Amino acid sequence: MRIMILGAPGAGKGTHCKRIVERYGVTHLSSGDILRRERAEGSELGRKAQSYMDSGALVPDELIVEMMSKAIGNAGDAGYVLDGFPRTVHQAEALGASLAENQNGLDTVINLKVDDDLVVERITGRRSCPKCGAVYHVKNMPPKEEGICDHDGAALVHRPDDTEDVVRNRLSTYYEQTKPVVDYYKAKGTVHDIDGNGDPDDVAALIFDKLDVLTRK
Ligand code: AP5
DSSP: OEEEEEESTTSSHHHHHHHHHHHHOOEEEEHHHHHHHHHHHTOHHHHHHHHHHHHTOOOOHHHHHHHHHHHHHTSOTTOEEEESOOOSHHHHHHHHHHHHHTTOOOSEEEEEEOOHHHHHHHHHTEEEOTTTOOEEETTTBOOSSTTBOTTTOOBOBOOTTOSHHHHHHHHHHIIIIIHHHHHHHHHHTOEEEEEOSSOHHHHHHHHHHHHHHHHTO
């Protein structure tokens, strides 16, 4: 299965990709996670990406397209779920050209829709595990023990770009540069809009409804 999840910052893309991976065995390809790994390793790409990420701007297309093409090429036979890529129409066009070259297409595009006020509340309360990538929220999805990952006991971290000011910049960037990507795929007729405002289990059920159909094909 080749799935794409679109949505504003904090819409729940990462949260639901983890559930999709558990249910369908696909590889999670998150451009944000890959960039954070590159930064943690101190690579040239990580150093180039740093200032863009910390201010809520997008990392330049040429860096992202090369990074994600490599990740897609290394994904397993079960397929993948793209999270956070593409984020500009140029990235979407480059992805389309590269998939066509390999005679592959996307099976479906899920667009998670969440109100802006909820996004700010979700992101400022998010905590993540630096070791396994598990995502929590101090109120909505707290770990069993405050500040500690349920899976591996690591101390949870607050991302540097998760402050209210940077979230508002990330939202503006989303409306200016990434919302047109939703329209780009809508014009191709492959997008399922999903209401992401509700309880995580209810949102997951709506997503699985769309994806289960693909497994029966
Ligand atoms: P990235 O890491 O991709 O950030 P993002 O798209 O802004 O998305 P988030 O990770 O913030 O949110 P999410 O939708 O995954 O939400 P989550 O599930 O965690 O990108 C970071 C930066 O990298 C960018 O700003 C840019 O600089 C750069 N970058 C990345 N990709 C790029 C690209 N293609 N091109 C250029 N630059 C790129 O949920 C959020 C919180 O809400 C969590 O606490 C969670 O527990 C909670 N939550 C989730 N769902 C629910 C629910 N239903 N109810 C209640 N709480 C919920």
